[in-house]
Amino acid sequence: KQFKSEPIEMDYIIAEEIGSGQFATVRRCIERSSGKEFAAKFVRKKRIIGSRRGLLLEDIEREVNILKKLNHDNIVKLFNVYDNGNEVILILELVKGGELFDYLAGKEGLEETQAIAFIKQILLGLDHMHSKNIVHLDLKPENIMLLDKETQRLKLIDFGLSRVVNTGSDIREILGTPEFVAPEIINYEPITLATDLWSVGVITYNLLSGASPFLGDTKQETFANITAVDYFFDSTHFSDLAQHFISNLLVKDGRKRLTVDQCLQHDWIKQNDSYLLSETVIQLANNYQ
Numbered sequence: 001k002q003f004k005s006e007p008i009e010m011d012y013i014i015a016e017e018i019g020s021g022q023f024a025t026v027r028r029c030i031e032r033s034s035g036k037e038f039a040a041k042f043v044r045k046k047r048i049i050g051s052r053r054g055l056l057l058e059d060i061e062r063e064v065n066i067l068k069k070l071n072h073d074n075i076v077k078l079f080n081v082y083d084n085g086n087e088v089i090l091i092l093e094l095v096k097g098g099e100l101f102d103y104l105a106g107k108e109g110l111e112e113t114q115a116i117a118f119i120k121q122i123l124l125g126l127d128h129m130h131s132k133n134i135v136h137l138d139l140k141p142e143n144i145m146l147l148d149k150e151t152q153r154l155k156l157i158d159f160g161l162s163r164v165v166n167t168g169s170d171i172r173e174i175l176g177t178p179e180f181v182a183p184e185i186i187n188y189e190p191i192t193l194a195t196d197l198w199s200v201g202v203i204t205y206n207l208l209s210g211a212s213p214f215l216g217d218t219k220q221e222t223f224a225n226i227t228a229v230d231y232f233f234d235s236t237h238f239s240d241l242a243q244h245f246i247s248n249l250l251v252k253d254g255r256k257r258l259t260v261d262q263c264l265q266h267d268w269i270k271q272n273d274s275y276l277l278s279e280t281v282i283q284l285a286n287n288y289q
């Protein structure tokens, strides 16, 4: 038995719904023994083979096994797993600040320093995953949450499509969300760690401009724009450094894209370090006046 079979209500008080997706509902919960808050992700199991509802146990186990391997500030932590027959319930770290998607809504893009701070955290979480040959495959603002409204700390939360990419087993499955998928996904070519870096390019474009570089009126149009790498920097939202960063990620050949390490060393990301350091020095100086 790999998941706990006693009723979850024995150990947790189940509270309000805080998120829901195609196959899962997330509710805030409180651990009875400690009073600590967590997120309980109820993942529906497929009852009938072929039915569109619910996930196969093997797919749920894949997400659990991947989460168990990960331990990083920018990745949601997994604490426990229950199986009540109809659902598998993941007890996860509670992330309360809402989706990056909603934070972006209604804005015409973020200030460059804010976007850099967000992308840097996504890259740090990705660096941890890629160091273990784990690829996310569904990076998008809906799957990135703010820890809380005050701090600007982010966590990657959904590993339902994540895979371990190792030499040999080349995965070729249509996955992910049209706007954010890389050309190799559409062309049914082997998926590599670089597949995530394409999505980082799309998300960066999105954070700076509020727009989506490849979005068409239909899924087919979006796919055509992606495989043609047909996008442009239409407006004043992009500094030269930002354009250089993005255009070295939105590259058709995955082998030619920046790696996570190269992204973290890129001047667009590094420039912010000096900005943050100077801000800190100014704060300290003010405190001593």
Ligand SMILES: Cc1ccnnc1
Pocket (backbone or CB within 6 Å): 018, 019, 026, 039, 076, 092, 093, 094, 095, 096, 157
């Ligand atoms: C939606 C969600 C998922 C995981 N942790 N907190 C909130």
